[in-house]
Amino acid sequence: MYEFDTRGADLMEKHHRTRRLLRRYNETPSDAGETRAEVLSKLLGRVGQGTWIEPPFFCDYGENIFLGAGVFLNFNCTVLDGARVEIGEGTLLGPGVQIYATSHPLAAGDRIYDRDGMPGYHTTAAPVTIGRHVWIGGGAIILPGVTIGDGTTIGAGAVVTSSVPENVFAAGNPCRVIRAL
Template identity: 50%
Template structure:
């Protein structure tokens, strides 16, 4: 028989109030409190906290507090990933983020979701879908990335966008719902 954590990581309906999961989230909240309360001049302390909070992070991860997540252990990053102020990452399932990807302030990344059927939803069970964000992606401030989304390498997501469908590589996409606006050329310089 599967544990609730095994169900969660498999994308099946699971009980988020399970004691093991609650204990893991409490551990994460305590690490987040320490990170978010740390001072700008405490680089070594922040690095120590981030190693515990995000054990699958690549070199050069930079998180500008405050930062919030569910578990931290389900966030996998490449090198030199940057999260600006006030990002929220609901990492109930794995979130893979490629190297040199940048997140503006207030970006929200959600793997967690609830059943559409009200009877299933009323049971208190929930589930999740993984998210994949490629390398060299820029996600503008206050964008929301919904469960199950893939964003291709080198794409740019406009500020305030709500990403409800996959976005291919090498495009600028924006809006609610987010849609491809135009291709982005590797030769483009200093364009906004």
């Protein structure tokens, strides 16, 4: 896990660039495949062949998101990519899935600092890795530092606070393995 300031000049420049690209992507019609592919190639770290992201889509920087071939993100997915987020080939995300590679320290004294008379906020980040052929049900939340193994299904609404092995069905809050697949 590492720490950074999201309001530093370099990250603010990336923030504004990402907002422009997201606006363009989210407003591009679904039948304008070439335009969508062009925007995603500028926005994301890697876009595998056949990737499909239903707008609206939201992310912090985009450049830390790496998608394998045939990845599908349904409506309203959010990826806070302060650290690397890797999603393996053939993985499906239901509507409203949220992936948080970014967080903040729990204690206010560790989280808040003085930035020229205004509060500043320490931000932490840890990579998220989602394997190949994973299905994440709608409304699930994936927290920083989590790895989800190949072939696993995460139930709708799950809050994934720790890593999940491959080829299992896991669900709940906090998410836990229900059974092997």
